[in-house]
Amino acid sequence: MFSSMTQVHDTKQRLLDTAQKLFYARSYEDVGVQEICQEAGVKKGSFYHFFPSKRDLTLAILDESWKRYRETMLAQVFARDIPPLKRIERLLDSQYRHHKAVKDETGQVLGCPYGNLAGEMSTQDEVIRERLKRIFRDLEAPIEQVLEEAMAAGELAELDSRATAGAMVAYLEGLTLMAKTWNDPEVVRTLGPAMLKLAVPVTRG
Amino acid sequence: MFSSMTQVHDTKQRLLDTAQKLFYARSYEDVGVQEICQEAGVKKGSFYHFFPSKRDLTLAILDESWKRYRETMLAQVFARDIPPLKRIERLLDSQYRHHKAVKDETGQVLGCPYGNLAGEMSTQDEVIRERLKRIFRDLEAPIEQVLEEAMAAGELAELDSRATAGAMVAYLEGLTLMAKTWNDPEVVRTLGPAMLKLAVPVTRG
DNA sequence: AACATAGTTGACCGGTCGGTCAATGTCAAG
DNA sequence: CTTGACATTGACCGACCGGTCAACTATGTT
Numbered sequence: 001m002f003s004s005m006t007q008v009h010d011t012k013q014r015l016l017d018t019a020q021k022l023f024y025a026r027s028y029e030d031v032g033v034q035e036i037c038q039e040a041g042v043k044k045g046s047f048y049h050f051f052p053s054k055r056d057l058t059l060a061i062l063d064e065s066w067k068r069y070r071e072t073m074l075a076q077v078f079a080r081d082i083p084p085l086k087r088i089e090r091l092l093d094s095q096y097r098h099h100k101a102v103k104d105e106t107g108q109v110l111g112c113p114y115g116n117l118a119g120e121m122s123t124q125d126e127v128i129r130e131r132l133k134r135i136f137r138d139l140e141a142p143i144e145q146v147l148e149e150a151m152a153a154g155e156l157a158e159l160d161s162r163a164t165a166g167a168m169v170a171y172l173e174g175l176t177l178m179a180k181t182w183n184d185p186e187v188v189r190t191l192g193p194a195m196l197k198l199a200v201p202v203t204r205g
Numbered sequence: 206m207f208s209s210m211t212q213v214h215d216t217k218q219r220l221l222d223t224a225q226k227l228f229y230a231r232s233y234e235d236v237g238v239q240e241i242c243q244e245a246g247v248k249k250g251s252f253y254h255f256f257p258s259k260r261d262l263t264l265a266i267l268d269e270s271w272k273r274y275r276e277t278m279l280a281q282v283f284a285r286d287i288p289p290l291k292r293i294e295r296l297l298d299s300q301y302r303h304h305k306a307v308k309d310e311t312g313q314v315l316g317c318p319y320g321n322l323a324g325e326m327s328t329q330d331e332v333i334r335e336r337l338k339r340i341f342r343d344l345e346a347p348i349e350q351v352l353e354e355a356m357a358a359g360e361l362a363e364l365d366s367r368a369t370a371g372a373m374v375a376y377l378e379g380l381t382l383m384a385k386t387w388n389d390p391e392v393v394r395t396l397g398p399a400m401l402k403l404a405v406p407v408t409r410g
Numbered sequence: 411a412a413c414a415t416a417g418t419t420g421a422c423c424g425g426t427c428g429g430t431c432a433a434t435g436t437c438a439a440g
Numbered sequence: 441c442t443t444g445a446c447a448t449t450g451a452c453c454g455a456c457c458g459g460t461c462a463a464c465t466a467t468g469t470t
Contacts, residue, residue, distance in 0.1 A: 011447080027325050029234030033428060043449055045431085050447095054428065108328050118386045119324035120232050123313050133386050166383070166392075167399040171372075174379025178371070181323045181338050187371075194372040197402050216417080238458060248419055250461085255417090259458065 012050045014040040020061045024113045025106070028058065028120055055125065058117075062131050065113065070138065078142045084150035085196065088143070088168075092192040095176070099185035111180035115173045136173075140165040147199060157201050167198045217255045219245040225266045229318045230311065233263065233325055260330065263322075267336050270318065275343065283347040289355035290401065293348070293373070297397040300381070304390035316385035320378045341378075345370040352404060362406050372403045 018040040022031040033054050037044050051057040077091045099109050110116075114135050122129040144165035150156040172195065179187040223245040227236040238259050242249050256262040282296045304314050315321075319340050327334040349370035355361040377400065384392040 026329060027232075027234060029232060029325075030329065032426070034426070044429085045449055045451095046447070048429065048431095052429095110328060111324060115382060116324045118382060119316060119321045120234075122385045122388065123315060124231060124235065129386060129388065136383065136386060163395065164399070167376075167396050167402075170379035170383045170396055171376045172379065173382050174375035174377065177320060177324055177378050177382065178341065178375045180327045181334060181341060183327065183334065190368065191372050191375055194369070194403055197372075197405055198399055200402055200405055237456070239456070249459085250419055250421095251417070253459065253461095257459095 011040075011042055011046060015042055015047060015050060015057065016061055016064060019057055020065055020113075023058070023061070024110055024116070025108075028117060055128070058128060059131060062114075062117075062128070062135070066135050066138070074139075074142060078146065083155065084146045084153060085155055085199075087146050088196060088199075089193070091143075091172075092188065092195060095172070096185060096188040096192065099176075099179055099188055103183075103185050109180045109183050109185055112173060112176040115176055119177075136169055140169050143168050150199070156199055159199065159201055164199055168195055171195050171198060216245075216247055216251060220247060220252060220255060220262065221266055221269060224262055225270055225318075228263070228266070229315055229321070230313075233322060260333070263333060264336060267319075267322075267333070267340070271340050271343070279344075279347060283351065288360065289351045289358060290360055290404070292351050293401060293404075294398070296348075296377075297393065297400060300377070301390060301393040301397065304381075304384055304393055308388075308390050314385045314388050314390055317378060317381040320381055324382075341374055345374050348373050355404070361404055364404065364406055369404055373400055376400050376403060 015036060019031070019036045022036060022039065033044060033047055036057075037047050047057075051060065073094060077094050078087050082090070103109050114132055117128065118132045118136075122132065140162075144161045147156065147159070147161040147164055151158060151161070175188055175191055175195075178191070179185055220241060224236070224241045227241060227244065238249060238252055241262075242252050252262075256265065278299060282299050283292050287295070308314050319337055322333065323337045323341075327337065345367075349366045352361065352364070352366040352369055356363060356366065380393055380396055380400075383396070384390055
């Protein structure tokens, strides 16, 4: 009775969770609707009752997972309990610990779910690409704010905080992709701290 | 007679070129052997005469395309006709011009063929992943050398040239992925120069 | 002319792809 | 007890997947 009550109405959620996991571990194209349904214990007909297409399922995953990440991880990482620049270090540390945990569990570094999808799907689906673009822009915002705060606190020389935040997101994505290619979370730990160098004015000659 | 002579023996090459283009424009999983053959004007049976599998075709593409890029583009970009750090700028410029040209031609920024494949396939094929890892390491080498030269010439403060080269490759890949997600080559031009900041010792208040 | 080798062709394999559909089941409100 | 909305099921669709194979042709060597 209890189990049926909880099982009956979370079919949609189970599909979202299962697909998210499979897409992350492999890729969008490699994972079929059939496999998602099998893994989630749902018949294919039900899938198309909840989602008009595989593409729409993906968009739903993007919205939901990013909302969750923003409201939990990001909120914690960028909390104002430590100095601004320390929060960047905390972001890097949370990334390292995530990839370490995933590798310990699955034997593989899976990279960034958004970066992975961006590389695979940006040329194939404009709607997905725009969604990913918005996600990356969302990530720039708190970083930009951290830089502003650091400048106000005199911890940082004057610089273009918007552009620097953009560069930092790019670096973070590249870093993650390298960790995936090396299949080694330590890449994040050794190369990560260099991200702070991006917040330093160029000194040439 | 002439045309047949040149057509008869470049079947393999046509498959390589066509597949390379298609994989780059879309993705590994999205492009089928059938489509490659159609586009190349080759029957599927011939495909499997030259390549034991789609996977092996991909490995051949990786080897060939990277060899060509290294021996032409990279050799020019890192030629010793200008000061070391200027060569980094020249690398960024060549990247910008490439993505600009591709976008003008296809309407899309396609990103880095190796980065794309790394994101899609690193968790699925160890051999491909190792090959991509080697490619990225190959790219680090000339950058590392540039940094060494710059240090010797007093253009740069002392730093870990190996680690910095690694960070620069990561940044370049992230940059390229962002340009793809934004579908805008200008991302490379505006965010690119920040790569040089990675070659500056951390200065913290 | 005979022979081996490389290259080409098209039919064929089992399996999976994303997606559709009509029939059926479940359940709560009227 | 009926109605209607939501949910579930399994059969089905045409197309395509990566890959195999035996027969055939073209080429260069002896």
